[in-house]
Amino acid sequence: MEQELDISRQKKDLFRLLSFLKKYKVLLFFAFVFLFLATACEMYGPILVKRFLDDHLMKQYFPKDTILMLFSVYVVLMIGKIVLSYLQLLMFQQIAFKVVQDIRMKVYEHVHSLAFSFFDKTPIGSIVSRITNDTEAIKDFYVSVLATFIQQIVFLVGIIIAMYSLDVKLASICLGLVFIVYFVILTYRKKSFPFFMETRGQLSNLNAKLNEHLQGMSIIQAFNQQKRLQSEFEHVNESHYQAGVKTIRLDSLFLRPATDLIYTIGIMFVLSFFGVASFSNPVEIGTVYAFVSYLERFFEPITQMMMKLSLLQQAVVSSARVFDLMDEEQKAPVQEGSNSPKIVEGSIDFRNVSFAYDGVHNVIHDLSFSVLPGQSVAFVGHTGSGKSTIMNLLLRFYDVKNGEIRIDAQKLSTFQESELRSNIGLVLQDPYLFVGDIKGNISMYNDTISEMDMKEAAELVRANEFIEKLPNGYDEAVVERGSTLSSGQRQLITFARTIAAKPTILILDEATANIDSETEEAIQTALTAMRKGRTTVIIAHRLSTIQDVDCIYVLHKGRIVESGNHQELLAKQGLYYNMYLLQNKGSLQLAE
Structure with missing residues (x-):
């Protein structure tokens, strides 16, 4: 039940993070336009190479005008992809930094409205950690994770469409690999949530201790408490390290190794498929090249997304801590009633x-x-x-x-x-x-x-x-x-x-x-x-x-x-x- 609540909370916080993008919908629109155009350029490249291999290289047929046209179109597509990728990346990054700036200001403004009773019970170092470290993790979500996921998902859809245009049956088999990857991602999210929550909590404790010790440095030195407090800080630091090690072990198992294994299985399927098919029908080398090229590109966005899962989970956990602070209800007293009396005499x-x-x-x-x-x-x-x-x-x-x-x-x-x-x-x-x-x-x-x-x-x-x-x-x-x-x-x-x-x-x-x-x-x-x-x-x-x-x-x-x-x-x-x-x-x- 607790795990279900965790997943539910993660989804809620994720949607709340995405809601901050509404303010920049015009910039988002243009960023997506550039992204789609860049993806189209990327996807059409292997098609041109396939045409050259099957229609010209294999047949030893090299008409000058056609070859020159193919070459020119390919060069234009690659240059266009580079320019459009730069523009869409620039826009996504700009949006990301603006959103994080908005969140950080909202948190800071909200802290100013909180009651003294909240500060009486909450360590200042913990609040600082949420406004700095946790919002920095959220920044990684917008700058690295969100931009990467959007780009790679669009890229992935384009690859799947291109693969279906070559071979429906084989494309369907490769599409099945997506569900395996989704299962790996889902498992990783469930397993990693408590580890990341523990890591962020320990980082908050670390900041709280550091803030307390720095503010009381004169007392620490006057009473010769350096060794005791160094030992205390070392204990908190070790707890943070151990929490981080748990996360690293999980990342080492579920991220790159899992993706590489699925990719290897995919290559085996494709090569086996064409190998078996070649016994009964001739296989065009251009088609094999295009499919292997698409499969490699198919796993490139998956690998990119898998490698960003750690940052995604950190961002979701950090957002929970930031949103808890933003939703804190211990507000400073506010005016009651609609009248606004003035202080004149001072009784x-x-x-x-x-x-x-x-x-x-x-x-x-x-x-x-x-x-x-x-x-x-x-x-x-x-x-x-x-x-x-x-x-x-x-x-x-x-x-x-x-x-x-x-x-x-x-x-x-x-x-x-x-x-x-x-x-x-x-x-x-x-x-x-x-x-x-x-x-x-x-x-x-x-x-x-x-x-x-x-x-x-x-x-x-x-x-x-x-x-x-x-x-x-x-x-x-x-x-x-x-x-x-x-x-x-x-x-x-x-x-x-x-x-x-x-x-x-x-x-x-x-x-x-x-x-x-x-x-x-x-x-x-x-x-x-x-x-x-x-x-x-x-x-x-x-x-x-x-x-x-x-x-x-x-x-x-x-x-x-x-x-x-x-x-x-x-x-x-x-x-x-x-x-x-x-x-x-x-x-x-x-x-x-």
Whole structure:
């Protein structure tokens, strides 16, 4: 039953691959026209040779005009075949590359629409493998397999027609060989499917491990884990090798050897047929030549197709993995309803919100709080208390199932994504920079942000002080993740990036964590300026950075257990008081 499902899935994915060709039906039409004409030229060649052998060479009859005409037609046909073959191959290849480009872009675009919950559970290396390795295997399907199969099938049909024009009985016997080849192909597909699936899966694991190890290289070297992880990688690599060996063994049995055996049987049949026929009737040498020539050409496309079966199976298996990703239903939350409210004032309301990442175990419980326009609030608590979850829900990276969140008295789910992203600014603890330049990383290549806005934002957060000292200033190149800049410099750039967008609501996830002590005071001044006129939500670990906010919410196991300003919470001598004492090493320093 499982094997039947596999075959059914293969057929479904194969037809889906072919459906991408609809967009290029005009190019396909001309490619087929050139293919048919090239095949006709190829098929008529042996007919001309047969006429020369039987009508002229065997009879020693060589009229100059006739021989010259035969020679000229043959040369024209061969040149025509070469030109037409080039044109049809060029068109098929062009279509193939365009289709693969379309598939790769569809997958990439779809990945951008997936929910954070999908990325929480799926290794990044596995996703990269599907977008790169698996689409590359699909490219082989269009570039090598599909073009070869179309060409060779048309070629095969032309040969069969030509063979029937010479001898119906013998052509029928040779046609029977096609069914033997079909049986071999069918058997190969059934046997090879699980092997190819295992190989692609192991390649995905290989990429996932490689991605994880490269990203954590500093930790690996710091903790001297090279040998352990090399051994781990070797184990995954060996599994991939063993899966590949299974495929190679099957290919070695079913592909070229099987075709050569069938070809040998075919030659034996043809020669035996003419040998027996020669006892009773004379056999024309031209007919024997033409038939043997056609039989050889008959197996040429079969051999070509058999040798491409491995690529076909790889492509079908890879397409299943790519289509599974394209069909992934864990989509990022989308707008509900037809209204499109705007964020103007920036008030925030959480009403009895509970949330679980796995849908079962809540990380926040019945959470309710309000933030008035222009207010600054902070959330503090031990690791796992739910601080970052509040940020993720407010940005609508995840949808709320229990309770509701409102901005400006409108349900969060009714806002368009573009409205939320343009009006909620985010600064994360780990600053992320893109390859490009500093100017592009601040403006995020947004045409609505002028150069003046960008520089004003940089000045506000004091980023201009180091940027202007760089050799190329704002045009200074930024490498992957901005690794040539200090962590503090990267953070300052993300500060400027957020301010340049002029958000109504500001979310700061321990934004000063990577700033040195000397810079922190200046940044705190900048943050105060940033918060003016903006509703600000701060996820805080260092309590010294939030003493001037309007309200502090203390979280414990996903619940608000205390709230108030800095002085009020110290006076309660509760959880916040103990956290403050711990961070200040037992010395209570009340802010004035």
